[in-house]
Amino acid sequence: MCMYLANFIHSDLMGDYFLYFLCCLCSSAASSLWHMNDFIKAVEQLEDGNPQLAPLAVLRSLRGAAGLNDAFIQHFLGNASSGGLEMDASLSDYMGKAVRHRVTEDGREQGVALTSDGTTVALKPLLLGIEAGFLSKTKGHVVGLYQLTLAKDLGLSFKHVHRSPLSPRLGPDGCWDNVTSPKVFTLSGSPSLITTAQVNGGMDGVILGMEIFVQSGHPLKLSSLLKAYYCHRLENEGLDVVQHPISPQRREKFRELIVPPLLARQVVRSINLRRRLKGHPKMQVKEKKQLMAVVNKGMKEFVFQYMNCPAIIPRCAWDAEPYRGTPTLLSLPLSFMYIHHTSTPSQPCLTFEQCAADMRSMQRFHQEDRGWDDIGYSFVAGSDGYIYEGRGWHWQGAHTYGHNSRGYGVAFIGDYSSRLPSQHSMGLVRDQLASCAVGGGRLVGNFTLQGHRQVVNTLCPGDAFYKEIQVHSYLISFSLQEVKE
Template identity: 65%
Template sequence: MAHGCWRPALALVLVLLGTYAQAPSSRHMDDFIEAVRRVEAGALGSGPLAVLRRLRGAAGLDDAFVRHFLGNVSDVPRLDASLSGYLRAAVRHRVTEDGREEGVALTPDGTTVALAPLLLGIEAGFLARAAGRARGLYQLTLARAPDGAALLGPDGCWDSVASPRVFTLLGGPSAALTAARVNGGVDGVVLGTEVSAEGRRPLLLSGLLAEYYARRPESAGADAAPRLLGRRRRENFGGLVAPPALARQVVKAAALRRRLTGRSKMAAEEKKQLAASATEAMKEFVRQYVDCPPIIPRCMWGARPYRGTPTNLTLPLSFMFIHHTSTPGDPCLTFERCAADMRSMQRFHQEDRGWDDIGYSFVAGSDGYIYEGRGWLWQGAHTLGHNSVGYGVSFIGDYGAAVPSQHSMGLVRDRLASCAVGGGRLVSDFVLQGHRQVVSTSCPGDALYEEIRGWEHYGEVKKGK
């Protein structure tokens, strides 16, 4: 190699290594991707599989179950102590006795992802591409519940969205399958399937992650989002796997784990009972993580506490009332903007109007997410005289002349409504109305009101009833 080519390449490596000499302490996905770039810089010429093996070795993801599908990593080169320590802390997943969930990262879209199942799924995908057949994709990502079919667990809150370090589960410690663990597993399946496909352009691991968890510009709303994007994980996952197939993978994972630990083979009756349990668990899993829309919890958008004592709703309710915020008047297209709009509305409702909290039950952004207001259980302050009988769902923006994004309308029309019915929060024959139908107001705007008149469950009801 000529010296003129070699020296710039060496200089680039030194710059990269120097830039990331100190491993980050933040648990943001951007910081994790920078650590992956550092591993790649130290493995120039190696493909994604070699980098993934180094990550797995540093993180200690090398038990018998993982080795069965992905092979041993005892022979991979060691990383420097600082980077290795960061990766072990960032990737190894566990829930502590005080309710902290470790091994998770905050993504730019405001959701939290467990890194271990994400990386294992991607490695299984690259290995399938190299070997010509897929092995263990679902078992490594979503079918490793401790008891074969564990209950679904909670979401959580970060100590800081700007510099996340500690993630605490809502409701304390949980042995169940947490929301972050599911998100990581789903993303592992989606990306593992993507990279295993023939004809998929080769991409560095850091590039794949950066592309999938990209920070979207303010000008790019949900309708303009590419197919392969983290905020679309539920739609993408729903198109990949059927619940019966995933239930079978749960049984296979339990049987394999038993064999690898030297225990006796699972009896036919025990396997039958586990299969029945897994099938039932899959129904709730699909409802919660495929059929229902992704909802950003209050703690993630920075909600102030409720003032006073909330009034609990008596479920199921009979109505869903559609609103627009009018102010803010523009759609919010990113998590940062939508979260800021939620805080602004809550301040206005609490300080200017004297309400206990933000009035709406839920709010739809144009970033691909629903934001929790008063939620499923607390009575709102959205539709005067009707707050006890229905949920108030608002779209951020003024929709007098134009409608919200097609994606955000679909989240409310198709997924939030069916989620409410499936979860016993709305009656199956609920009535959907615009705010103006029961209160003297222009809300939800002329364009949006004309739109919802064509929605299923829309109903004409006289004012005052």
């Protein structure tokens, strides 16, 4: 396709500049850079070269290029085919590698893409969910959306752990070799049968699949749909004023669409369907009860890890320098959470690039100017929708003098002397990070939330923010008291 268009442009004498532009576009799609922006460019090439094809036909062609045509997928989506789509060999090879998911023996995860928000997504469950959404719209009811995105893989992992109890049930996340030019994604631990990238892709597939199913009017092109979700640009108010689903809202939008018992039923149905497709007999009553127990146990962990807890951008993603020396381990659970503002940087960060740069700047200041071992904070909240890992759950921080061993230090990027952080970022810490810490045994259930100035002589976390924290601290204490009663 690229060769044909290049010849067309040259023959029409449109100029060397346009020929150069097209060659760059074609080569970028065929390169081995695994960023979502590169994948979207490749999808645009397919659409531009095949303008007569509807999004559903484009998705089926991508599925065919990746060989995603097993009996389980065909049961819901039918047979994958080229559908008359023209795709040159290099682009077809790129698409196949981009969508086909696997984990190598040395822990490298393939078929994943780095997104602009700093998270990593498996493309297979994402595209299967989108295809299910388009197909569901033509049929008037939801077809295979949950099974194709998450339920089948969750079921496989839960059953595997039941047989091999030492295996991880979920995750892990991982690290890219280079976030600017991502080529290799290496998992941060032993892989389960459903990694964090697969969960992210599955959640996005559910969100976008349902968005397609309920939307009215002419369907968006696949590239337009992906751009709207992954290539967002936040205004100064951050996520408080966003009108349509975008990737930093992944977990909250998924929570709005899915209740855990429904997903658990879909996991069981997926397991049963796989058995039927393989010609195995129906499960007996005793086996069904055992399966439900296995699924419920796995779902409890899934809900906590991916629905209750916030997504945390790991140190490797923001390119942290190593800890200098040997960290002091915290004795968990802790009793306090101390809230800070950074003051410098003084402006909220609204993109992964800016938040990551702010994290590096603060770490450099803490290590070089103050002589500390690492960035002082345990966690940092950006206004881009994410929590950033500082010293994390287990390393003692340097954030609240005289109290570092007693609590976590959580900073909000920006100066909040006369204004507040976004409502979304405050809720991320107050409602999700705190409950995640309690649920994970890292904070006691009746922990105390305090502003930095309540225990140290300082203006931090700013006058405006401190007034808000006093209200939050009361509400948290009141809520905990209600639970006790």
